[in-house]
Amino acid sequence: MLVLRPVEITDLPQLQRLARESLVGVTSLPDDSDRLKERILDSSASFEQDVQGHGPENYFFVLEDLSTERLVGCSEILATTGFREPFYSLRNRPFNSASRELNIEHGVPALSLCHDLSGHTLLRGFHIDAALARTPFSELLSRGRLMFIAAHSRRFAEAVITEIVGFSSDDDRSPFWDAVGKHFFDLPYAEAERLCGLESRTFLAELMPQYPIYVPMLPKAAQDCIGRVHPDGQDAFDILEREGFETNSYIDLFDGGPTLYARLCSIRSIAQSQTGTAMPVTSIDARGRYLVSNDSLQDYRAIVAELDYNVGQPVALSREMCAALRVADGSPVRLIAL
Structure with missing residues (x-):
């Protein structure tokens, strides 16, 4: 059985393996043991803190195969962007100009460096x-x-919000980076992303042009990258799009990948998830597949389960499911159909 849980310090060697396997552009997963250790300790502290509002907390999760104790995935939540430093993006909006004498009004798409998304x-x-x-x-x-x-x-x-990794070729070249960022840093795309993972995107963003970049002046290959998803990032994009996330006018400043946005009240797994109480049983006449979680903080667990669930009734769970979720008879659980 696979279970989603908070990361632990003993996960460090396996987490570094996942970092080595991850896409170029997933800068929050650097292939560096010291940085990953900092992430783990920061996450552990965030889970332990009693907070009353969103701040700089970072919640790091891993997906573990309980039968082999092998990590097969990871994901993360940063409670507040831009809390300690600006969160930079490129805003993609038309730059409008007009001439009264010629009776002409024209809009040219332009990219502008901003930190509008700070606070999400x-x-x-x-x-x-x-x-x-x-x-x-x-x-x-x-x-x-x-x-x-x-x-x-x-x-x-x-x-x-979330930034989906933008397009790059099999040899880790990004047409968007080559047309924009590389002119301000004599670095290949993969190296720029690596530095962002190890240090911060701020020091690179602050050297980006402060004036609008007119999209028609970029090479067509770079224009085609604006809002384009890397093929290996399409799964992540599709899942969140089904959740109610939508693209907006912001893109990643390094590879041009899209940014997705949603309010909490419109996100399916938040607005439509049901709560109930666990009821251990010996057998289940499964009629549907669900995501099931406990509502714990430090001991949070979530699994995929085949269930026979009726709204308002206790949630019948096998002993194995209860053990994976760390719940007992009467414990609160949350679920939503897949």
């Missing part, structure tokens, strides 16, 4: 083993975070 909650660090992509466990890894937000909403902002 950020989903990041999504990575799953390739063999599990587009399976219910990919849904668990992504949406399990949203069920955690549903159980502890005061810890998060009213709106959630």
Whole structure:
């Protein structure tokens, strides 16, 4: 059985393996043991803190195969973007100009450096083993975070965003980076993303052009990257789109990948998840597949389960499911159909 749970310090060696396997562009998952250790300790402290509002907390989750004790994925929630430093994006909006004498009004798409998205909650660090992509466990890894937000909403902002990794070639070249960022940093795309993971995107963003970049002046290959999803990031994009997330006018400043946005009240796994009480049983006449979680904080757990569930009735769970969720008879649980 696979279970989603908070990361622990003993996960460090396996987490570094996941970092090595992750897409270039997933900067929140650096292949560096010291940085990953900091992330783990920061996450552990966040789970332990008694907070009454969203702040700099970071909640890191791993997907573990309980039978082998092997990690097969990870995902993360940053409670507040821009809390300690600006969260930079590129705003993609027309730059309008007009001439009264010629009776002409014209809009030219332009990219402007901004930190408009500071203050939102950020989903990041999504990575799953390739063999599990587009399976219910990919849904668990992504949406399990949203069920955690549903159980502890005061810890998060009213709106959630995520940046989907933009297009790059098999040799880790990004046409968007080559046309924009590389002119200001003599670095390949993969190296720029690596530095962001190890340090901060702020020091790079502050050297980006402060004036609008007119999209028609970019090479067509770069224009085609604006809002384009990397093929290996499509699964993450599709899951959140089904959850109610929508693209907006913001893109990643390094690879041009899209930003998704949703308010808490419109996110399916938050607004439509049901709560009930666990009831251990010896057998289940399964009629549907669900994501199921406890509502714990430090001991949060979520699984995929085949259930026979009726609204308003106790949630019948096998002994194995109860053990994975760390719940007993009468414990509160949360669930939503897949």
